[in-house]
Amino acid sequence: MRLVILDNYDAASLWAAKYIRNRILQFQPGPGRHFTLGLPTGSTPLGCYRQLIEFVKSGDLSFKHVTTFNMDEYVGLPRDHPESYHSFMWTHFFKEVDIDPANVHILDGNASDLEKECARFEREITLAGGIELFVGGIGPDGHIAFNEPGSSLVSRTRVKTLARDTILANARFFGGDLDKVPTMALTVGVGTVMDAREVMILITGAHKALALYKAIEDGVNHMWTVSAFQQHPHSTFVCDEDATLELRVKTVKYFKGLMYVHNKLVDPMLSIKDSQSKVVEPSQGVHADSYLE
Numbered sequence: 001m002r003l004v005i006l007d008n009y010d011a012a013s014l015w016a017a018k019y020i021r022n023r024i025l026q027f028q029p030g031p032g033r034h035f036t037l038g039l040p041t042g043s044t045p046l047g048c049y050r051q052l053i054e055f056v057k058s059g060d061l062s063f064k065h066v067t068t069f070n071m072d073e074y075v076g077l078p079r080d081h082p083e084s085y086h087s088f089m090w091t092h093f094f095k096e097v098d099i100d101p102a103n104v105h106i107l108d109g110n111a112s113d114l115e116k117e118c119a120r121f122e123r124e125i126t127l128a129g130g131i132e133l134f135v136g137g138i139g140p141d142g143h144i145a146f147n148e149p150g151s152s153l154v155s156r157t158r159v160k161t162l163a164r165d166t167i168l169a170n171a172r173f174f175g176g177d178l179d180k181v182p183t184m185a186l187t188v189g190v191g192t193v194m195d196a197r198e199v200m201i202l203i204t205g206a207h208k209a210l211a212l213y214k215a216i217e218d219g220v221n222h223m224w225t226v227s228a229f230q231q232h233p234h235s236t237f238v239c240d241e242d243a244t245l246e247l248r249v250k251t252v253k254y255f256k257g258l259m260y261v262h263n264k265l266v267d268p269m270l271s272i273k274d275s276q277s278k279v280v281e282p283s284q285g286v287h288a289d290s291y292l293e
Helices: 009-027 046-057 085-092 114-127 164-174 190-194 206-216 225-231 249-256 259-265 272-277
Strands: 002-006 035-039 066-070 072-074 133-137 158-161 184-187 198-203 235-240
Touching: 002 009, 002 249, 002 259, 009 035, 009 046, 009 133, 009 198, 009 235, 066 114, 072 085, 114 158, 114 184, 190 225, 198 206, 198 225, 206 225, 206 235, 225 235
Parallel strands: 002 235, 035 066, 035 133, 133 198, 198 235
Antiparallel strands: 072 184, 158 184
């Protein structure tokens, strides 16, 4: 497990974007060899997405041979609704990069059979060869995707009824009208994310500090579903200073002392030209040997 501590939100977003860029280019994606990337919605990843867009516009990164799977979607919200996660991803990311729409996978919250839709999504992940890197964000209560407190830590993609606190928190996106807030969602399970070869969780802000403490220092607990990723063989938590407020001083000092190692993962940054000069297999390089046990 890595804990990467940056000074602020912008620095954390940039580090995460650099890491994603290097991982994609290390993989050497091409026809018949796609890099498969799991993605979240929400405010936390927006800074990371903006940086990735800049990398594409500068010609240093391409999503032509990247396949994506999003974590979740509301049930019953039209896909063109401004608050649907489909709209969110296309507005804030996909329309700005060179990804093939056929390679974008987002759960259909309007499917006639929601259970079949969840099963289909799991099959699509399997057919894609599994997910190389799943990026996630969390809520203040430590939930990842819509795996809210009490969710099974071996859960798969499924239909979830949203907790009252989640509905209240989301009301701000619907003009404060609780009647307009969806009460159900489709979500990947904790087990679905755990199956990814690598997981990177973005945690920023003082309001996420207790969740980061539960994720890093406390035991694995289904009431804080993010804590499951303590047990993932290749997990990285990227946070800002504010998010470390509940951690022990010695924990923060320990991981800050490893930043010289962590920064080697993103500096120097690879570019498309670099990646074309040498193939780096997934079992080599920073992905495999940079974890400190």
